[in-house]
Structure formats: structure tokens, C-alpha cells
Amino acid sequence: MKRRNFLVNFLLWLLAFIFGYTVKTDRDINMLRPLNCYSKEGKVKQELVYRDIVSNVYQMKENNFEKGDYIKTLGYYTTGDGGHAEYIVKSSEEKNDDGSIISLNNGLQAHLIYNGLINVKWFGAKGDWDTTTQTGSDDTNAIQNAFNFSKIQKTSAYFPSGKYGVKSLDYNNSSAGIIGEGKASTFIVGIKSCNTLVSVKNSVYISIHDICFEGNHLAKTCLDTSFIQKDGPSIQNNYQEVRIRNYTKVGWKADSNNDCQFNHIMIEHVKKAVGLHIPANGGMIIFTNAMFLSPIKISCQNAVFNGCMIYGILVEGKDNNHIQMNGSYWYADSETKSNLYLVEDSIAYSPALNGARMENGYNNGTFIGGAGRLYNGATFISPHLFTTHGAKNQRLVSDTVRSLGPKGHVRIINGIISGDVNVNSTKNITVMKETTQVNGKYDIKSEYQVMKTSDGVSYSFMSGSEFGHHNSYGNASKYMGGTTSTVSNNEVTIIDKVPASGIIILRGAAKKAPIAVFIYSKLGDDEGLVTKLHEQRGKGGSHINLKVSSSSPIELKVSHTFLRKDVLHYTVIGS
Structure with a gap:
């Protein structure tokens, strides 16, 4: 500590020598003050801006700073706790929120100087909740103040790694987002029974990423990003690396989240609960590499x-x-x-x-x-x-x-x-x-439909080995085929597929085998008629016969007089 103080004092004296400052001691704390520089007309040539470095906000409140002093803290409660910030002292009477405006003991106020994200630790959030022992700091007021300031400044709230115990938070009507350091590192944890842990309703063009909303079995809903002001807007929010867990009813409500993206989202399983409820009414919703372990x-x-x-x-x-x-x-x-x-x-x-x-x-x-x-x-x-x-x-x-x-x-x-x-x-x-x-x-x-007509009823189709046409009367025509079992001279086999009526073409598979064309019509459950229309005899005058069985249901029996064993290929055109 003595070595650090020596280095700080040395730098202060060096700056004073180079830039014409003087060093003033206030309550054993060294501060830079510029020398009074006057022009020939007697007017002040430069503004008097003072600088000080203090350990925490409470030390800043106790010191007797003056209007225009520029102050840097090394932490909010203690040095290195992540709440370090910079302030300018003003004579003002604005509402104290213990973050953006901090009232000093001498009646002046320290105004936060920031550039970029709004760190919730600037407002006194500790992030020290222990989910095992269920003990730690209640960060509700600190984070709510940070949210209020973020909405005014239209700048996202930033959560360093930690577990932030809260009762319920209102971030509605915001154009600023929520950013953590990772869904396995930054947690907003419910510490009291509530309907919604974090409400970000009616908020557009925002980003929520790298954070876990932990319901702790106390929150019915962990996160609500619904847009309920009017129907059908394109809100285009971006949610990335968000984790939802230990809710009791609905993990995440996202009513009318039209044109939003959900990337690398993880909603953990809760029995008899809904992971994400998204009754959207327009646009495109895109989910990429997301895990929804509840429906x-x-x-x-x-x-x-x-x-x-x-x-x-x-x-x-x-x-x-x-x-x-x-x-x-x-x-x-x-x-x-x-x-x-x-x-x-x-x-x-x-x-x-x-x-x-x-x-x-x-x-x-x-x-x-x-x-x-x-x-x-x-x-x-x-x-x-x-x-x-x-x-x-x-x-x-x-x-x-x-x-x-x-x-x-x-x-x-x-x-x-x-x-x-x-x-x-x-x-x-x-x-x-x-x-x-x-x-x-x-x-x-x-069945696979090949072509469908404009009436939505008629179409051509393929079904297994069949091809045909369907209309409002049923299958108007079918083209189907197959192969019989292998039979020798005068042995009988059957055709598997029998139409109500149609043309049957039979052809032996062997070289120089016979070919025949038949017309068939079913007359009843156990009666049919077959007529040979054409025949091309095979080697040795061999031919093909087709007969109708007398069984019920009827069968079409096939035989040939070819001199060798052969299978018969058949094609049926019928309905």
C-alpha cells in the first residue's frame, strides 16, 4: 500500500510540474488543482478542474469535494469489486439513485461519467447470491435503478459475472437491452415468489444475450418480452446465448415477437410446463442452434x-x-x-x-x-x-x-x-x-402425386409399381406391372394385381418367348371374362394362356407352352 501511494504521489507531483498544477492535501488525500492563470485583462484563462482517486463510493461521499471536481472510484463498496467508475461533482438537486446521481454529504452531487454499456455494479449490485444456501444480497433496487437509467440513456444494461438475487424487475418500454458475460457465468436469480422475474415488454430493436434467467423455483415466468401495445409490429429483437431455468409455469413469454431471432437459446426442462410461449402474429421467427427441453x-x-x-x-x-x-x-x-x-x-x-x-x-x-x-x-x-x-x-x-x-x-x-x-x-x-x-x-x-390439376382433385400418381390417373370418380386408369413366379411348360401361376377391367400384356422373359395381349372384365366377385386380342408365338410355336379361376375372390391364372422354365412379365392397364 505504501509503495502504491508513493507512486501515485510521485505521478501527481510530476503532472503538477509539467502542466503547471499545484497539489493540495485534503484529509490526507492528494488532489491535483490547476494553478490560477490570468490574462492581462485579469480573466481566468482556463477552467479549474480537480482530480481525485478514492477507494469507494462511501469515501467519495465523506470527502469535502468541490463543484467541478473530477473523481475516480476504485470500487463501489470496496476496491476491485467491479463497481469502479468516474464522476463529476456538480451543484444540483436531481433525484439520487445511488448510481448515475450520488448525493454527497456536503450537499453536492456526483454525476456518473460513462461511455458505453451501463454496468449494474455502478448502482451497487453485488451479484453474490448463493443458490445452494439461498443467501446473499438483494440486488433488486440497484438493478432497477440501473434499468431505469439505461432506458433513459437508450443504452444496454451490463451484468458482469455473478448471481444477482432479485425479487422482480421492470424493464418495460425499453429500447435498451440486457448483456451478460455468458449464460453459464451471469445469472439473474429469483429470491421471492413472483409472476415474472424480468419483464421487458413492449421493447423493440433490443438485444438480450449471454445471460441466464434463473427462476429458482419461485418465478412462474423467468422472462417476458411480449409486445402487447398493438397488433402486428415488426419488433426485430435479437436474443442470443440466453438460458432459462427453474420456472414453474412458462419459461419465456414472447407474445407478438414478430421478426425476432432466437440464437443459441437454452430453455431447460420443467415438468408439466411450457418452455417458450410465442403467440406471434406476423413476420418471420428464426430459431438457430437452440435447445427447448420443454415444449x-x-x-x-x-x-x-x-x-x-x-x-x-x-x-x-x-x-x-x-x-x-x-x-x-x-x-x-x-x-x-x-x-x-x-x-x-x-x-x-x-x-x-x-x-x-x-x-x-x-x-x-x-x-x-x-x-x-x-x-x-x-x-x-x-x-x-x-x-x-x-x-x-x-x-x-x-x-x-x-x-x-x-x-x-x-x-x-x-x-x-x-x-x-x-x-x-x-x-x-x-x-x-x-x-x-x-x-x-x-x-x-x-403413393406419390406426379401432377395435380387446378381443381385440386384430379392428378396423376405413382404408387409402388403403379402409375395412373385419379379424378372425382376414383382411379380412372392405372398402369401397373410385375413378374410371375417361375413356371415350366403348362404349369400355372397367378397375376397378383387384378383390375376391375382393362388390358393385360404378358411376355416371357426368355429369348424367343411368346407374347400375348388380353382384355379382361370382372363380372362379379367370382366371375370374370378374358379374351385374347393378339398373340406373338414364341420358339416352337409356344404360346401363353390366361384363364379366370372359379374361386372367390377370382384369380387370373397364367400358363405357357414354352419348352423351358420361364417367368412372365406382365403389364396391366386398367381401372
């Missing part, structure tokens, strides 16, 4: 999830609710047992899953569930949908999910589905799968 309850125009981890999405409201999932990991919500749950009367506009994974580990679970409606179905491109924990009796789409308008279609393209999942269509939703594996096998019964 999201959302209504929106467009929400995009990029590389996120999500435990259930609950869609509410009748907005467009277009959700796009890119390369994310989507778990099911434990309460609804659904990955995507449509609240009753809600509308989801063509949800899209691109290269993402959907995992459901609940018996009787659904990947798309609820009693809401799908508008134009949903599209999954290269997804992996699978069950875990041996879950049984799951459905891709719940029977209670309805369509808005024409019957909706859920399309799965180049996907993989694993587990005990019913991937069939429901009475309300048609499920179509193109080159999609179900438990390691391609679903030959899947």
Missing part, C-alpha cells in the same frame, strides 16, 4: 428452426402457422405424446421437415397429433422417424387431425421410418411415401 407453444406466420433440439411443438391459433424444420432433432412432448400437436381448432399450414429426425418414445404416441387442422397437409423430405424405449402402437398421423379444405396429404420423400408406427392414411389425411423405407423395406403401396 414450445406457438402461433405464427412463419417459424424456421435450424439445427435445433425440441421437445414438442404445440400449435395454437388460426394464423398461417407455417413451421419449417431444417436438420433439427425433434422429440415428442411427454404430456401430449406428440412431436407436433395441433390444439383444437388450430391450423397448421403445410409443415415442412427437411433432413431432420423425429423421435417418439411413448406408447400410443403420434408424430402429428391433436384435434387441429392441416392446411395442404405436410411434407417431410429425407426425414428419419423412429420410436424408442420399445414404444408400441404409434401413428404417423392421429385420426383426430383434420384437413382444411380438400383432403390433406402428408408426403414423405426419401425417408426412413423405424419402429411400431402405423404409416397408413386416415379418414382425414392421405399418407404418401416415395422411396421411403419402413422398417428396412420400401412400401410398395405408397
Whole structure:
């Protein structure tokens, strides 16, 4: 200490010598005072500005400083506690907030000199709360004063590393943000039961980042950034590296947070609670590399999830609710047992899953569930949908999910589905799968629409080995094919696919095998008619025969007189 005082005194005397200052001792503290310099006219040539360095705010209050003195503190309570700041002494009668304005014992006031962020420790916040023992300082008043000053100055509040115990904070109607030193380093901790720990409602173009809002099992909601003044604004807030934990009802409320970005957000799991409630009504909401370990309850125009981890999405409201999932990991919500749950009367506009994974580990679970409606179905491109924990009796789409308008279609393209999942269509939703594996096998019964007409009803389709056209009367025409089993001369096999009526083309696979064309018409459940229209005989005059069985249901039996064993390729054109 003696060595530091010597160095400070030496520098003060050196500055005094170079710049024409004098050194005055006040209560054993050295201060620089400029010499009085007068012009020939007797007027003061320069302003008298004094300087002093003190240990803390309380020492500053006790010293007999004068108007115009410039003071630097080394801490708020003690040297090095992070609350060091600079002040100018003025003769004023402004409201004392123990931060931006500090009343001195001699009746003058010290005004904060700052450049940049507003440090909450300038206002006396300690950040020493211990969440294990639940003891420490109540920083509510200090941080509230810092917030009030930040709003006036339109400058973000800064929280150095620490755990700041508070009861509840109001930062509403602000154009300034909240900035910490990391979501694992800076915590705002609830120390009393409250509805909302930190309220930042009706605030636009702000940034909140690198901070954790710790509800401490006392706050129903940790953070509220809702915009409720009017409907439909684009507030464009940026939330990054924010952590929400130990809330009791809703972790984060973000009503009408239109055109906002949620980057590297982590909302931890709380049983029977909602992690994020965001009933937005316009614009684009973007989530990037975020983790929502409790479900999201959302209504929106467009929400995009990029590389996120999500435990259930609950869609509410009748907005467009277009959700796009890119390369994310989507778990099911434990309460609804659904990955995507449509609240009753809600509308989801063509949800899209691109290269993402959907995992459901609940018996009787659904990947798309609820009693809401799908508008134009949903599209999954290269997804992996699978069950875990041996879950049984799951459905891709719940029977209670309805369509808005024409019957909706859920399309799965180049996907993989694993587990005990019913991937069939429901009475309300048609499920179509193109080159999609179900438990390691391609679903030959899947349907893919190739072209759809403007009436929304007629379309061409591919379904396994079939290609055809559909209209309001049903499948007007189908083109399907296959291969019979291998049979020798005069042995009989059957054709798997039998139309109600149509043309059947049969051709032997071997070289110089016979070819024949038949017309077929079903007359009843156990009666049909076959007529050979054309035949091209094979080697040795061999030919193909096609007969109708007398069994119920009827079968089409095929034989050939080729001299070697052969399979028969067939093509059916019918309806």
C-alpha cells in the first residue's frame, strides 16, 4: 500500500510540474488543482478542474469535494469489486439513485461519467447470491435503478459475472437491452415468489444475450418480452446465448415477437410446463442452434428452426402457422405424446421437415397429433422417424387431425421410418411415401402425386409399381406391372394385381418367348371374362394362356407352352 501511494504521489507531483498544477492535501488525500492563470485583462484563462482517486463510493461521499471536481472510484463498496467508475461533482438537486446521481454529504452531487454499456455494479449490485444456501444480497433496487437509467440513456444494461438475487424487475418500454458475460457465468436469480422475474415488454430493436434467467423455483415466468401495445409490429429483437431455468409455469413469454431471432437459446426442462410461449402474429421467427427441453407453444406466420433440439411443438391459433424444420432433432412432448400437436381448432399450414429426425418414445404416441387442422397437409423430405424405449402402437398421423379444405396429404420423400408406427392414411389425411423405407423395406403401396390439376382433385400418381390417373370418380386408369413366379411348360401361376377391367400384356422373359395381349372384365366377385386380342408365338410355336379361376375372390391364372422354365412379365392397364 505504501509503495502504491508513493507512486501515485510521485505521478501527481510530476503532472503538477509539467502542466503547471499545484497539489493540495485534503484529509490526507492528494488532489491535483490547476494553478490560477490570468490574462492581462485579469480573466481566468482556463477552467479549474480537480482530480481525485478514492477507494469507494462511501469515501467519495465523506470527502469535502468541490463543484467541478473530477473523481475516480476504485470500487463501489470496496476496491476491485467491479463497481469502479468516474464522476463529476456538480451543484444540483436531481433525484439520487445511488448510481448515475450520488448525493454527497456536503450537499453536492456526483454525476456518473460513462461511455458505453451501463454496468449494474455502478448502482451497487453485488451479484453474490448463493443458490445452494439461498443467501446473499438483494440486488433488486440497484438493478432497477440501473434499468431505469439505461432506458433513459437508450443504452444496454451490463451484468458482469455473478448471481444477482432479485425479487422482480421492470424493464418495460425499453429500447435498451440486457448483456451478460455468458449464460453459464451471469445469472439473474429469483429470491421471492413472483409472476415474472424480468419483464421487458413492449421493447423493440433490443438485444438480450449471454445471460441466464434463473427462476429458482419461485418465478412462474423467468422472462417476458411480449409486445402487447398493438397488433402486428415488426419488433426485430435479437436474443442470443440466453438460458432459462427453474420456472414453474412458462419459461419465456414472447407474445407478438414478430421478426425476432432466437440464437443459441437454452430453455431447460420443467415438468408439466411450457418452455417458450410465442403467440406471434406476423413476420418471420428464426430459431438457430437452440435447445427447448420443454415444449414450445406457438402461433405464427412463419417459424424456421435450424439445427435445433425440441421437445414438442404445440400449435395454437388460426394464423398461417407455417413451421419449417431444417436438420433439427425433434422429440415428442411427454404430456401430449406428440412431436407436433395441433390444439383444437388450430391450423397448421403445410409443415415442412427437411433432413431432420423425429423421435417418439411413448406408447400410443403420434408424430402429428391433436384435434387441429392441416392446411395442404405436410411434407417431410429425407426425414428419419423412429420410436424408442420399445414404444408400441404409434401413428404417423392421429385420426383426430383434420384437413382444411380438400383432403390433406402428408408426403414423405426419401425417408426412413423405424419402429411400431402405423404409416397408413386416415379418414382425414392421405399418407404418401416415395422411396421411403419402413422398417428396412420400401412400401410398395405408397403413393406419390406426379401432377395435380387446378381443381385440386384430379392428378396423376405413382404408387409402388403403379402409375395412373385419379379424378372425382376414383382411379380412372392405372398402369401397373410385375413378374410371375417361375413356371415350366403348362404349369400355372397367378397375376397378383387384378383390375376391375382393362388390358393385360404378358411376355416371357426368355429369348424367343411368346407374347400375348388380353382384355379382361370382372363380372362379379367370382366371375370374370378374358379374351385374347393378339398373340406373338414364341420358339416352337409356344404360346401363353390366361384363364379366370372359379374361386372367390377370382384369380387370373397364367400358363405357357414354352419348352423351358420361364417367368412372365406382365403389364396391366386398367381401372
